Amino acid sequence: MTKRSPFTFLGVSLLAIGLPIALTPYLLLHPTLISPLITRLQLTLTHFFFMHLTSLTALGASMLILAIVLIALGAGQPGASADIIGMLSDAGLINTALLIREVGPASRAIYLPSSFNGGKARVLLQSLGSKPMPNADNPGGMAMQPAPKRADPGILITTLGSLVVERFAPLRNEGDLESAISPILVGLTDLADGLKVVEEKHTLVVEVTNPRIRNGDPKIFGRIGSPLASVVASAIAEVKAKPVEILHEAQEGKRYIILIGFAE
Amino acid sequence: MRQNERYVLLMALAFFATTVLFSFNDEGLEVYLSAYIIEYFIITNLSSPMKPKTARILDVIGYLLLLIFAVIVVERVWAILYGVNLL
Numbered sequence: 001m002t003k004r005s006p007f008t009f010l011g012v013s014l015l016a017i018g019l020p021i022a023l024t025p026y027l028l029l030h031p032t033l034i035s036p037l038i039t040r041l042q043l044t045l046t047h048f049f050f051m052h053l054t055s056l057t058a059l060g061a062s063m064l065i066l067a068i069v070l071i072a073l074g075a076g077q078p079g080a081s082a083d084i085i086g087m088l089s090d091a092g093l094i095n096t097a098l099l100i101r102e103v104g105p106a107s108r109a110i111y112l113p114s115s116f117n118g119g120k121a122r123v124l125l126q127s128l129g130s131k132p133m134p135n136a137d138n139p140g141g142m143a144m145q146p147a148p149k150r151a152d153p154g155i156l157i158t159t160l161g162s163l164v165v166e167r168f169a170p171l172r173n174e175g176d177l178e179s180a181i182s183p184i185l186v187g188l189t190d191l192a193d194g195l196k197v198v199e200e201k202h203t204l205v206v207e208v209t210n211p212r213i214r215n216g217d218p219k220i221f222g223r224i225g226s227p228l229a230s231v232v233a234s235a236i237a238e239v240k241a242k243p244v245e246i247l248h249e250a251q252e253g254k255r256y257i258i259l260i261g262f263a264e
Numbered sequence: 265m266r267q268n269e270r271y272v273l274l275m276a277l278a279f280f281a282t283t284v285l286f287s288f289n290d291e292g293l294e295v296y297l298s299a300y301i302i303e304y305f306i307i308t309n310l311s312s313p314m315k316p317k318t319a320r321i322l323d324v325i326g327y328l329l330l331l332i333f334a335v336i337v338v339e340r341v342w343a344i345l346y347g348v349n350l351l
Contacts, residue, residue: 007268007272054287054290054291054292054296055283055286055287055296057293058282058283058293058296058297058300059283061293061296061297061300062282062283062296062300065279065329066275066276066279069271069272069275069304069325070272071321072318072321072322072325073268073271073272073314075317075321076268076314076315076316076317076318076319076321183312186267187267187311187312187313187314187315188313188314188316190266190267190268190315193266
């Protein structure tokens with residue numbers, strides 16, 4: 001069963017209140033439109049509102065605009081609760097991390113921009129082991145594919161970040177990095193309240209304010225990174241059009257710090 | 265505060281302030297509506313981007329409000345031209 005958004009309820013309520021308020025002055029000025037039983041009340045109200053009829057209609061009109069805006073916002077809210085969505089995402093990533101750990105210890109997870117992989121942003125996991133990699137003809141899912149521009153083979157996987165980048169592409173790559181990534185985290189996905197990016201020589205320090213996705217212990221996600229770090233890394237890779245990797249991530253009070261490095 | 269909540273709060277405050285301020289001068293309804301429409305566009309643009317589904321509905325609202333604004337402007341222009349006997 002889908003959950004109704006509070007925005008929708010508020011919007012419908014405001015619509016129900018705003019409509020009579022907007023129409024009241026006109027009903028009061030036209031006695032035939034309302035029941036003669038309330039004529040006395042009508043006259044009293046007319047007297048009271050006579051000087052402020054326009055204000056009252058305007059107030060009603062503003063409530064109607066606000067009501068429709070609220071209904072629009074309600075329509076954009078997910079049906080399932082944020083907690084369930086977070087848990088689903090966690091379960092997927094943890095299972096992927098465990099599976100990869102079983103197949104062979106991954107040395108690094110490189111977030112590739114879509115331009116490196118035929119228009120699809122993916123994460124390349126490169127193995128330390130010298131196991132022969134299976135032939136990778138399967139394009140979907142966890143296809144084993146040779147690493148692009150590399151001699152070592154690897155596994156290309158899809159993470160939350162890859163999907164977010166694909167869904168909200170194209171990302172703006174002009175201007176500064178912060179203003180390019182911020183709309184994804186703050187507006188489109190509503191994952192956090194704010195974002196700050198400090199660019200250093202070979203690394204980027206990303207400070208996410210008040211993240212809404214539960215990140216838990218970063219260690220359980222292995223090299224792939226937590227869901228939040230995955231979104232940040234994928235977005236940076238896309239904007240910079242360079243492969244990046246998550247070097248470190250940690251929760252510090254209400255901030256989540258992610259250290260991103262450019263993969264060589 | 266989430267972006268959606270900030271957006272609604274800002275718009276409610278702007279509409280309320282406009283209603284209160286303009287009620288002192290006893291302005292016409294079209295003045296109120298013009299102010300609401302301008303405020304709607306400014307605040308919506310400041311809060312962009314929105315989720316795709318929300319953005320689509322807000323675009324439709326935007327077109328409707330723009331149409332109302334155009335009608336108000338045309339009506340005002342018509343009144344000015346008629347007022348100076350140009351037409």
